[in-house]
Amino acid sequence: MSHVRVRFAPSPTGFFHIGSARTALFNWLYARHTGGTFILRIEDTDKERNSEVFLQVIYESLSWLGLNWDEGPKVGSNGGGDFGPYRQSERGEIYRRHVEQLMQAGRAYEKDGAIWFKLLGERYETFDDHRKKTVSKVKVPPVVIEDQIRGRVERLEDEDFVIVRSDGNPVFHLVNVVDDITMNVTHIIRGEDHLSNTSKHVHLFEGFGVKPPAFAHIPLILKQNGPGKMSKRDQGALIEEYQQRGYLPEALVNFLCLLGWNPGDDREKMPIADVIRLFDLPGVNQSNARFDDKKLAHMNMAYLLELSGETFVTRAREYFQRQPATPVTTAALAADEAYFSEVMLLAQPKVKGIEELPAYSVYFFTEEYPIDPKVRDKLMSKGDPKARLRELLEALRAPEADLTSDAAIEALMKSLAEKNAVGFGDYQAVTRLALSGTNAGPSITAMIRVLGRERVLVRIEWFLA
RNA sequence: GCCCUCAUCGUCUAUCGGUUAGGACAGGAGAUUCUCAAUCUUCAAAGCGGGGUUCGAUUCCCCGUGGGGGCACCA
Secondary structure: OOOOEEEEOOOOOOOOEHHHHHHHHHHHHHHHHHOOEEEEOEOOOOOOOOOHHHHHHHHHHHHHHOOOOOEEEEEOOEEEOOOOOOEHHHOHHHHHHHHHHHHHOOOEEEEOOEEEEOOOOEEEEEEEOOOOEEEEEEEOOOEEEEEOOOEEEEEOOOOOEEEEOOOOOEOHHHHHHHHHHHOOOOEEEEEHHHHHHHHHHHHHHHHOOOOOOEEEEEOOEEOOOOOOEOOOOOOOOEHHHHHHOOOOHHHHHHHHHHOOOOOOOOOOOOOHHHHHHHOOHHHOOOOOEEOOHHHHHHHHHHHHHOOOHHHHHHHHHHHHHHOOOOHHHHHHHHOOHHHHHHHHHHHOOOOOOHHHHHHHOHHHHOOOOOOOHHHHHHHHOOOOHHHHHHHHHHHHHOOOOOOOOHHHHHHHHHHHHHHOOOOHHHHHHHHHHHHHOOOOOOOHHHHHHHHOHHHHHHHHHHHHO
16 A cells, blocks of 8 residues: 555536546546555535535446545445545534634634635735726745646735635635645646646645645546537536446546556557556646547447457346337347347447447337338349349248258358359348348348248248238 | 646647657548448548757747636635
8 A cells, every 4th residue: 555645526516527537537547556545525515506416426427437436435335434524515623623723823814704815925906907806915926836747837826815705614725625634635636727726725735834745737628529628518528428328437438548648659448457557647648638429439349349248238238228118128128038139249249339229129129120211222223132032032931941040041042042043142132121121230141040030031021012 | 818738640649859750530442241330451631830959850948829727705
């Protein structure tokens, strides 16, 4: 166990989004890399905007992503620790004591019912153009931050600021710093949007007579289209959404690792253990990264492809169960388990994501599958596909026809093609259209085998009629 | 407006002064295949502009431009 202690400190004021997830991930990676401690702290001082629902979302999303926390609220096997409570709403007494300490030291004072942190230095009045009012400023040297990612950053903090609101509630800056002090946090890894708060925080640390921890400000994730950083309202911003859509968490985590970090070589898809081994703060990029759902989808597909068939079927079933009932999903869930598995196994190497499964497998589960008119028109425009289909129908009807293996079906179709001096494809395309309504799907032999003799014969007859 | 920060293909990125500037996603073409995917091959695609420093700058420095963040009794 190293002395490194990092924390992820979300506030439950909205859904858990991808930027927060990456901040959590980088903290977690650093803790795991150093053998340190990953703390989850809930910053719920804003009583107006907090909600229990959002808190649950945070727990669930972190768990789903596999970001287990060593200290923090107890949820399942996560959490615990000797530096609690880990919810700021339960730490009021600690904050009061620390504010008192600042008052005693002459570093805080009351004004307009609120408590302000006092900067030390010569005071003067000046007009602020932005806020259109006269403000009181203090001559202090700029704060120097030796950021682990961005290097040396200087920022001037020249105004006293509120640390306890007039309603008695402590402000973010105060609680954040007090918690980091009392929880012995050694590295503050957070989004770049906090970089400009850091000067306030450094003053506070010094006000408490504590050496500030190391800072590491990670770049932001920008929205895919349009200006600005990714926010909760943007398409693809919510972790929950990926969970519902059947994305694999390991794929999302891998993708997130690569947004602002890389192993230093060409590797992209890599096990989390390798990332943990190689991850370090100086390796994190300094520039913002634009979110790219295509690359995420590709990563997801790559992980999907190497899933064991068994796991894939389990994931698929879970997905179908979560979906609102439709003819396809109900039929799929009502279907024989072995049949469901076989269908899913045919789909696994073909789909880009779990969410494509219902659409991809409609014709396996219902008779209400649509016939793609474009495919039909194109196919029917040349040769005599219906004649081929009739020939195949006869062959399949024969009592000696073996439809129990792909090889047998392939042999049957090939000998038929040879006999009639046409190509295998002449049978394949029209049969596929009759059985599935499209020109995409698993191999025609597998399709016939899995659908089974009865269904196949009925569909071909119906199609010919 | 002020402060901070960043800058390589459309996107994510490699390069720690000397490279035909590499990889991945997306896009084009081809191969393979019973279709569609996957896979493989391949093509196109980048150092924001201007000054320096240097024998030599994508790389170091300055200015500009552009992007991003912040400037609350929100977190």
